[in-house]
Amino acid sequence: MTRPRAEETDGRRAKGERRRRAIIDAALRVVAREGVGAVSHRNIAREADVPPASIAYYFDGIDDLLVAALMEGCEGLIAQLDQLHEQVRERADWPRAIAENLAGVLRDHRERTLGEYELYLLAARRPALRPAARRWIEAASGYVNGGRGGDGPAIRALFAAIDGILMQGLIADEPPTADDLEPVLRFLVQPVDYLRDRGYLD
Amino acid sequence: MTRPRAEETDGRRAKGERRRRAIIDAALRVVAREGVGAVSHRNIAREADVPPASIAYYFDGIDDLLVAALMEGCEGLIAQLDQLHEQVRERADWPRAIAENLAGVLRDHRERTLGEYELYLLAARRPALRPAARRWIEAASGYVNGGRGGDGPAIRALFAAIDGILMQGLIADEPPTADDLEPVLRFLVQPVDYLRDRGYLD
Amino acid sequence: MTRPRAEETDGRRAKGERRRRAIIDAALRVVAREGVGAVSHRNIAREADVPPASIAYYFDGIDDLLVAALMEGCEGLIAQLDQLHEQVRERADWPRAIAENLAGVLRDHRERTLGEYELYLLAARRPALRPAARRWIEAASGYVNGGRGGDGPAIRALFAAIDGILMQGLIADEPPTADDLEPVLRFLVQPVDYLRDRGYLD
Amino acid sequence: MTRPRAEETDGRRAKGERRRRAIIDAALRVVAREGVGAVSHRNIAREADVPPASIAYYFDGIDDLLVAALMEGCEGLIAQLDQLHEQVRERADWPRAIAENLAGVLRDHRERTLGEYELYLLAARRPALRPAARRWIEAASGYVNGGRGGDGPAIRALFAAIDGILMQGLIADEPPTADDLEPVLRFLVQPVDYLRDRGYLD
DNA sequence: GATGAATGAGAATTCATTCAT
DNA sequence: TATGAATGAATTCTCATTCAT
Numbered sequence: 085m086t087r088p089r090a091e092e093t094d095g096r097r098a099k100g101e102r103r104r105r106a107i108i109d110a111a112l113r114v115v116a117r118e119g120v121g122a123v124s125h126r127n128i129a130r131e132a133d134v135p136p137a138s139i140a141y142y143f144d145g146i147d148d149l150l151v152a153a154l155m156e157g158c159e160g161l162i163a164q165l166d167q168l169h170e171q172v173r174e175r176a177d178w179p180r181a182i183a184e185n186l187a188g189v190l191r192d193h194r195e196r197t198l199g200e201y202e203l204y205l206l207a208a209r210r211p212a213l214r215p216a217a218r219r220w221i222e223a224a225s226g227y228v229n230g231g232r233g234g235d236g237p238a239i240r241a242l243f244a245a246i247d248g249i250l251m252q253g254l255i256a257d258e259p260p261t262a263d264d265l266e267p268v269l270r271f272l273v274q275p276v277d278y279l280r281d282r283g284y285l286d
Numbered sequence: 287m288t289r290p291r292a293e294e295t296d297g298r299r300a301k302g303e304r305r306r307r308a309i310i311d312a313a314l315r316v317v318a319r320e321g322v323g324a325v326s327h328r329n330i331a332r333e334a335d336v337p338p339a340s341i342a343y344y345f346d347g348i349d350d351l352l353v354a355a356l357m358e359g360c361e362g363l364i365a366q367l368d369q370l371h372e373q374v375r376e377r378a379d380w381p382r383a384i385a386e387n388l389a390g391v392l393r394d395h396r397e398r399t400l401g402e403y404e405l406y407l408l409a410a411r412r413p414a415l416r417p418a419a420r421r422w423i424e425a426a427s428g429y430v431n432g433g434r435g436g437d438g439p440a441i442r443a444l445f446a447a448i449d450g451i452l453m454q455g456l457i458a459d460e461p462p463t464a465d466d467l468e469p470v471l472r473f474l475v476q477p478v479d480y481l482r483d484r485g486y487l488d
Numbered sequence: 489m490t491r492p493r494a495e496e497t498d499g500r501r502a503k504g505e506r507r508r509r510a511i512i513d514a515a516l517r518v519v520a521r522e523g524v525g526a527v528s529h530r531n532i533a534r535e536a537d538v539p540p541a542s543i544a545y546y547f548d549g550i551d552d553l554l555v556a557a558l559m560e561g562c563e564g565l566i567a568q569l570d571q572l573h574e575q576v577r578e579r580a581d582w583p584r585a586i587a588e589n590l591a592g593v594l595r596d597h598r599e600r601t602l603g604e605y606e607l608y609l610l611a612a613r614r615p616a617l618r619p620a621a622r623r624w625i626e627a628a629s630g631y632v633n634g635g636r637g638g639d640g641p642a643i644r645a646l647f648a649a650i651d652g653i654l655m656q657g658l659i660a661d662e663p664p665t666a667d668d669l670e671p672v673l674r675f676l677v678q679p680v681d682y683l684r685d686r687g688y689l690d
Numbered sequence: 691m692t693r694p695r696a697e698e699t700d701g702r703r704a705k706g707e708r709r710r711r712a713i714i715d716a717a718l719r720v721v722a723r724e725g726v727g728a729v730s731h732r733n734i735a736r737e738a739d740v741p742p743a744s745i746a747y748y749f750d751g752i753d754d755l756l757v758a759a760l761m762e763g764c765e766g767l768i769a770q771l772d773q774l775h776e777q778v779r780e781r782a783d784w785p786r787a788i789a790e791n792l793a794g795v796l797r798d799h800r801e802r803t804l805g806e807y808e809l810y811l812l813a814a815r816r817p818a819l820r821p822a823a824r825r826w827i828e829a830a831s832g833y834v835n836g837g838r839g840g841d842g843p844a845i846r847a848l849f850a851a852i853d854g855i856l857m858q859g860l861i862a863d864e865p866p867t868a869d870d871l872e873p874v875l876r877f878l879v880q881p882v883d884y885l886r887d888r889g890y891l892d
Numbered sequence: 893g894a895t896g897a898a899t900g901a902g903a904a905t906t907c908a909t910t911c912a913t
Numbered sequence: 914t915a916t917g918a919a920t921g922a923a924t925t926c927t928c929a930t931t932c933a934t
Contacts, residue, residue, distance in 0.1 A: 097917085099918080100919095103919095118411075121323055124902080124903065124904080125903075125904065136920090136921095138918095138919070138920075140904075141920085198407070201407060204457065205404060205456070206321075207457050208400050208456040209321050214457075214459065221457065235473075236469075237469035237470045237473050241443075241474050244446075244451045244454060244470070245447040246450065247449065248445065248447055248448065248449030252445075252446060252449060254407070254410040255406065255407075255416075255420075255423065267439035268439045268443045271439050271440050275477035276481060276486075279477065279478060284437075284478075302894095326927075326929080327929060327930085328927070336895095337895050338895090338896095338929090339894075339895050340894065340895070342929075342930065343893080343895080347930095500933085504897060507898095523812075523815050525726070525727055528924065528925080529924080529926085540899090541898075541926095544926060545897075545899080549926080550925075602811070602814050605811060608857075609808060609860070610725075611861050612861050613804070618861075618863065621861050625861065639877075639888065639890075641873035641874045641876070641884075642877050644874045647854065648852075648854030648855045648858060649847050649851040649854055650854065651850075651854030651858065652849065652850030652851055652852065652854040655810075655854075656849075659810065659813050661820065672847045672850070674843070675847050679881035679885065680891065682843075683881065683882060686841065730906075730907060730908080731907075731908060731909085732907070741917070742917095746909060747916080751908085751909095752908080
């Protein structure tokens with residue numbers, strides 16, 4: 085019995101893996117463009133240009149696909165955060181850097197961010213999405229912490245506020261500018277300087 | 287849907303209004319229990335114990351119903367916040383009071399809060415829900431402001447952080463306790479005291 | 489407020505009831521012609537010449553439809569048995585009459601009988617069909633008993649044997665004739681006469 | 691499917707035969723557990739723990755597989771009947787022995803028996819299954835006859851009644867006990883004794 | 893004003909089968 | 914020879930909406 089040569093098997097496997105990835109990416113695009121409510125075999129199949137039965141073939145159900153999408157989106161988030169981290173590290177003015185980043189996210193990636201938040205909230209309903217959401221939170225949390233050991237509650241406050249800023253920015257008719265956000269971030273990151281500048285101290 | 291003039295308000299009219307309200311309440315219950323994705327004529331009709339066709343009769347579509355639900359939910363939120371405001375006003379320890387309130391919301395009204403956040407995010411997709419969501423934000427914002435004129439960015443930071451705390455609390459496996467949240471709120475509400483206690487100031 | 493006149497409401501109701509009945513009849517025809525395995529919304533809708541969604545509208549699921557069909561078929565069975573009972577009552581030669589009836593059923597109504605047995609066996613798997621199947625059994629059992637109080641085990645034996653005869657007749661390439669069945673029935677109905685005729689007694 | 695000549699039977703071939711057998715056994719388990727309606731490539735493949743495509747490879751379609759299963763199940767039946775025959779032969783009280791056996795089958799092997807009857811009835815629809823079903827009937831018939839040449843119609847009555855008893859027992863909520871069945875069997879096997887005991891004869 | 897009846901469209905999922913490897 | 918990959922067709926069921934009454 086001739087076992088298939090490795091490159092043959094790998095060829096088949098690789099092709100399947102590529103299609104699987106294509107479906108996940110299509111799902112993320114659909115979530116970004118139309119929301120989690122629009123995630124259906126048909127919609128994703130149309131977006132990925134594959135037959136609808138493919139989705140059922142590669143994933144055990146919509147939840148399974150959403151978990152994969154959440155995980156995949158998480159990787160993207162981490163990469164993005166790493167990049168941000170580089171930027172921030174080089175600058176003395178952290179609050180400004182973060183404000184610019186958040187404003188940029190809301191300006192240039194509003195839909196994707198909105199989709200991510202929808203997925204995020206969906207995890208509160210579907211236990212299957214929980215682990216993926218947890219990874220997400222941990223990634224973001226690590227980003228906020230920024231590697232250095234900061235004060236716990238202060239970091240939690242900053243992280244929570246960033247979540248709130250993004251969510252409120254998604255709902256606002258006009259997304260906030262970096263100038264809008266900068267003082268908020270200054271208060272959160274450097275409250276003493278912030279308060280002294282405003283004359284609240286001494 | 288044309289609202290009738292007041293002088294027409296007889297028994298028949300009142301009955302219709304009552305049924306309309308019943309449908310809205312049912313919609314809020316469905317959103318809380320099963321999420322916005324479960325909002326459908328059928329589901330709500332079953333919950334409200336009215337014929338499915340009457341939902342199409344009283345509302346010009348699902349969005350129209352959701353707008354009404356968001357508005358209605360908003361009234362409930364405002365009432366709840368007013369009550370909280372009373373409680374907080376009487377206590378010297380604001381951070382503790384707010385922490386207890388948030389922890390209580392996540393503990394006792396998790397589903398309803400989750401539903402409100404889903405509706406909230408949905409507004410980011412559906413322009414029709416925007417005005418209702420704006421009222422919501424303004425109500426909450428006014429609550430955080432507490433009536434007195436505080437420092438703008440600090441209040442925005444607090445408000446954003448509260449949103450983030452609630453959302454993260456909804457996703458967490460175990461909701462945070464008041465003890466978990468208290469230092470975070472202390473940092474946000476009284477940063478100088480907080481930092482001094484921790485030895486970060488002189 | 490004008491309540492719809494009774495005949496209007498009844499008109500609507502009656503129309504719906506008529507369609508419901510039409511679907512049940514179509515289901516029985518499908519079961520007879522193609523077997524319980526062929527029962528599907530599509531097949532029945534095609535047979536009844538109604539849109540497939542109608543089936544979901546009138547029945548809560550396939551099982552619900554099958555229950556209704558089993559019940560309906562039961563009525564048909566009872567009517568048929570009543571008629572048989574008349575025939576048998578008029579004749580002195582019971583065994584012959586029953587043999588002719590069974591042979592006739594297998595000859596002229598093979599498919600319908602087959603479908604009924606499939607439904608019957610399906611009840612062993614689906615609890616929802618149990619009550620309907622029980623009615624069926626009771627109807628047939630009453631028929632066998634024939635009103636007169638006979639000897640319990642003998643009647644059970646006869647009833648069981650009739651079931652077995654029908655089932656074996658359904659599987660046989662050639663259905664049995666009345667002449668084939670007559671001695672079997674004679675043995676079951678009048679064992680003493682049967683045995684005496686064959687010289688097994690005295 | 692061409693069966694290979696014997697001399698080809700090497701390891702490879704034996705392995706294929708083993709897998710073929712494994713698939714048939716899995717099919718019988720699926721039929722017993724979930725019914726003929728649940729027989730599908732996927733289900734059986736899962737049960738047999740083989741790739742779905744291998745079912746299409748070893749069998750020319752579902753019917754081909756069912757024929758093989760019916761044949762295989764037939765062997766099992768024959769073995770079981772032989773064993774029973776031994777038991778019965780040793781006992782003077784045939785009716786009791788048979789009653790106990792039937793009650794035991796319904797109590798301990800309800801699902802398997804149900805599956806066998808489903809297969810049995812399916813043969814009435816699918817000509818391909820006919821020969822297999824015929825073998826089945828002949829095996830059972832031979833069992834009832836017990837090797838010795840009995841009275842034809844009496845044996846047919848007994849055999850038919852056994853079929854009916856089993857089928858009715860499958861549908862009943864509670865399977866009959868040996869005590870329930872014993873008088874029925876006594877009437878069928880030893881009608882004269884039965885009737886005399888009951889006082890129907892002189 | 894209010895609602896049973898009705899349905900085309902779409903949801904998730906399973907199916908038998910084919911085919912390249 | 915055996916099997917992963919793949920898919921068109923089918924499954925049950927839900928949906929928002931229309932319409933006659």
